[in-house]
Amino acid sequence: MRWMRNVLVGAALAGLALPAAQARTVKVGVVLAFSGVNAEWSEQIMRGAELYLKQHPDSVGNNKIELIKRDSKNPSGTVARTEVQELITREKVDIVAGFAFSPDAIASAPLATQAKVPMIVMNAGTAWITNLSPYIARTSFSMWDAAYPMGTYAAKTLGCKTAAVGYTDYPPGKDSLEAFTKGFESAGGKVVDAIPMGNPAQVPDFTPFLQRVRDEKPNCLYVFVPAGEHAAALVKTYGELGLRAAGIKLIGPLDIIQDTKLQGMGKAAVGLVVMGHYAADYTNPANEVFVKAWRAAYGANSTPDFMAVGGWDGMAAIAHVVKTLDGKIDGDKAMKALEGWKFASPRGPIMIDPKTRDIVQDEHVEEVVEKGGRLHVNVLETIPQVKDPCKELKVGKCAQ
Amino acid sequence: MQHVLNVAVGLLLDGLAYGMILFIISVGLSVTMGLMGFVNLAHGAFAMAGGYVTVTLMSALGVPFLPALAGAFVIVGAASVAFERLLYARLYRANELDQVLFSIGLVFMAIAAFTYFYGPAPRPIRVPAYLSGSVDLGFRTLPAYRVFMVAVGAALVAALWFGFERTSLGAKIRAAVDNRHMAQSVGIHVDRLFTMTFALGSGLAALGGGLAVNLLGLTPTFAIQYLVFFLIVVAVGGLGSIRGAVVAALVLGITDNAGKYLYPAGGAFFIYAATIALLLLRPAGLYGRD
Numbered sequence: 001m002r003w004m005r006n007v008l009v010g011a012a013l014a015g016l017a018l019p020a021a022q023a024r025t026v027k028v029g030v031v032l033a034f035s036g037v038n039a040e041w042s043e044q045i046m047r048g049a050e051l052y053l054k055q056h057p058d059s060v061g062n063n064k065i066e067l068i069k070r071d072s073k074n075p076s077g078t079v080a081r082t083e084v085q086e087l088i089t090r091e092k093v094d095i096v097a098g099f100a101f102s103p104d105a106i107a108s109a110p111l112a113t114q115a116k117v118p119m120i121v122m123n124a125g126t127a128w129i130t131n132l133s134p135y136i137a138r139t140s141f142s143m144w145d146a147a148y149p150m151g152t153y154a155a156k157t158l159g160c161k162t163a164a165v166g167y168t169d170y171p172p173g174k175d176s177l178e179a180f181t182k183g184f185e186s187a188g189g190k191v192v193d194a195i196p197m198g199n200p201a202q203v204p205d206f207t208p209f210l211q212r213v214r215d216e217k218p219n220c221l222y223v224f225v226p227a228g229e230h231a232a233a234l235v236k237t238y239g240e241l242g243l244r245a246a247g248i249k250l251i252g253p254l255d256i257i258q259d260t261k262l263q264g265m266g267k268a269a270v271g272l273v274v275m276g277h278y279a280a281d282y283t284n285p286a287n288e289v290f291v292k293a294w295r296a297a298y299g300a301n302s303t304p305d306f307m308a309v310g311g312w313d314g315m316a317a318i319a320h321v322v323k324t325l326d327g328k329i330d331g332d333k334a335m336k337a338l339e340g341w342k343f344a345s346p347r348g349p350i351m352i353d354p355k356t357r358d359i360v361q362d363e364h365v366e367e368v369v370e371k372g373g374r375l376h377v378n379v380l381e382t383i384p385q386v387k388d389p390c391k392e393l394k395v396g397k398c399a400q
Numbered sequence: 401m402q403h404v405l406n407v408a409v410g411l412l413l414d415g416l417a418y419g420m421i422l423f424i425i426s427v428g429l430s431v432t433m434g435l436m437g438f439v440n441l442a443h444g445a446f447a448m449a450g451g452y453v454t455v456t457l458m459s460a461l462g463v464p465f466l467p468a469l470a471g472a473f474v475i476v477g478a479a480s481v482a483f484e485r486l487l488y489a490r491l492y493r494a495n496e497l498d499q500v501l502f503s504i505g506l507v508f509m510a511i512a513a514f515t516y517f518y519g520p521a522p523r524p525i526r527v528p529a530y531l532s533g534s535v536d537l538g539f540r541t542l543p544a545y546r547v548f549m550v551a552v553g554a555a556l557v558a559a560l561w562f563g564f565e566r567t568s569l570g571a572k573i574r575a576a577v578d579n580r581h582m583a584q585s586v587g588i589h590v591d592r593l594f595t596m597t598f599a600l601g602s603g604l605a606a607l608g609g610g611l612a613v614n615l616l617g618l619t620p621t622f623a624i625q626y627l628v629f630f631l632i633v634v635a636v637g638g639l640g641s642i643r644g645a646v647v648a649a650l651v652l653g654i655t656d657n658a659g660k661y662l663y664p665a666g667g668a669f670f671i672y673a674a675t676i677a678l679l680l681l682r683p684a685g686l687y688g689r690d
Contacts, residue, residue: 035515035621208659
């Protein structure tokens with residue numbers, strides 16, 4: 001009977017010895033398009049997010065983060081919404097994150113509001129997404145961050161008097177068109193044509209659209225297409241149809257020179273001018289650490305891109321919330337913790353704007369150059385700490 | 401006037417090239433579905449497999465582009481024999497719904513399998529330098545690769561026309577498709593013939609897939625992404641007619657390209673409008689037999 005007493009005493013002691021600060025597990029539902037067209041984006045975002053946790057195990061204090069991944073498949077938003085609903089009602093997640101495509105974030109936003117669950121948008125870039133719910137914070141970008149200053153830069157510095165705009169026909173495309181047009185025309189330029197170029201689910205044949213531009217002869221062609229296969233095909237067609245030789249400059253947001261696609265674009269990409277917030281070539285200390293850790297984890301030949309950084313920063317934001325609230329996630333307190341949060345991102349210094357919960361970041365004018373058989377991104381000019389111009393100027397849905 | 405003429409000729413050329421691309425990615429289906437009468441929605445899966453074989457041969461083994469395409473044709477064609485004997489052969493006499501369900505199931509399994517082995521990321525392809533430049537016509541610049549596609553398309557049309565219309569093998573295939581029992585009773589080995597035809601169709605699918613990588617990109621979802629285009633080409637052309645598939649692909653290619661040039665906001669409207677109009681005029685397709 002002696003052993004029994006020992007066990008009982010031992011158990012009682014163990015009970016007393018329970019730590020005061022209990023380690024909690026925070027459930028984070030990650031909704032990304034792991035299959036379907038451009039599934040590569042979601043792989044980048046997920047890798048970035050997981051790498052942050054791996055490199056910073058202490059960033060969540062005494063607590064743990066459990067990731068529950070769900071596939072949002074096609075970019076229509078319907079699957080994402082269903083997944084978010086299941087994550088909230090069945091898995092009882094504390095936070096939802098991810099959202100590769102704008103429609104996915106737009107469709108899921110009402111659920112975040114109803115359930116008061118913080119929703120961290122790691123990619124989707126339509127400007128007014130953050131207006132859709134007070135529980136949304138974004139660690140990627142707004143389409144306006146790049147498109148609006150690009151419009152001003154094209155008119156003032158590149159000397160373009162006329163421009164044609166080509167865009168993929170879905171919310172971020174229209175957003176980018178609107179932002180560029182506003183920036184360009186308020187700086188004295190004129191947009192002569194706006195061409196919808198297919199949908200995000202399928203890479204279209206860009207020939208008829210670019211031939212049309214070629215015959216219109218604008219000074220600049222501003223393009224928004226989703227990064228990935230769309231961008232690669234677009235730049236290739238631009239090169240093959242001889243638009244550069246015809247004197248039409250191709251410009252755009254950084255999506256058209258995504259790091260993972262850049263080397264494959266070859267000569268056609270040399271001389272492209274984009275407005276962007278990240279390139280793997282950046283030399284700030286945070287990026288050097290990030291790129292090194294990335295290559296160690298995912299292979300010397302793999303490269304992170306701006307989507308991976310959206311995932312990395314998004315996870316850093318989540319870790320910050322978990323640590324601040326010590327694992328007890330409450331929607332309102334979590335948003336409070338995020339407002340004004342500052343972080344040394346691989347892209348440079350970032351902040352979550354306390355008013356809009358959208359990211360504030362540096363934008364760079366970048367040119368693609370060839371050096372030693374490789375394509376590089378050369379920063380020409382920096383616009384520090386850009387706040388989403390759509391919300392600053394209160395345009396359309398951004399005013400609500 | 402000169403300008404209008406230039407634009408018109410340009411649109412015709414671009415549309416022709418685009419139509420040839422549609423033909424090349426669909427020709428395999430016009431053999432398996434058109435000629436053999438099997439509703440083979442898995443055509444895209446064989447095309448996708450062909451793309452991966454081409455890319456793998458080139459990147460892992462250093463095979464040049466053209467031999468790699470031939471390799472894709474042979475390897476996928478040979479592999480499809482196993483599928484035909486084990487699976488397809490059981491469903492030749494099944495109803496269309498069964499064939500649809502079976503082959504679409506095969507597509508999803510193929511997507512999952514290729515995602516497992518290759519991952520979801522797109523596979524790049526490096527085509528030889530002589531195919532990556534442009535041909536300058538003065539008023540228009542044509543990408544060299546598209547000129548190449550037009551040539552390949554024309555060669556395929558000639559080879560298939562000759563094979564099916566002018567050889568005894570082609571005659572046997574047509575006989576077997578038209579009346580299986582009669583063909584068997586005059587001593588044609590129908591099963592073996594169907595296996596060969598299926599292998600040819602799958603090989604052509606693989607060839608189309610390999611050729612398309614440079615234009616459409618390559619991910620496992622290739623298997624289903626362009627399914628609508630394959631089906632439109634075969635349906636508008638008329639089942640069982642290679643000639644129909646060529647004409648349909650060209651008409652659709654030229655309409656779609658011109659529509660997008662002249663009125664981009666119309667988007668995909670033109671290709672579907674043309675499809676509906678043609679099928680209303682000729683429900684069995686341009687060269688189909690009622």
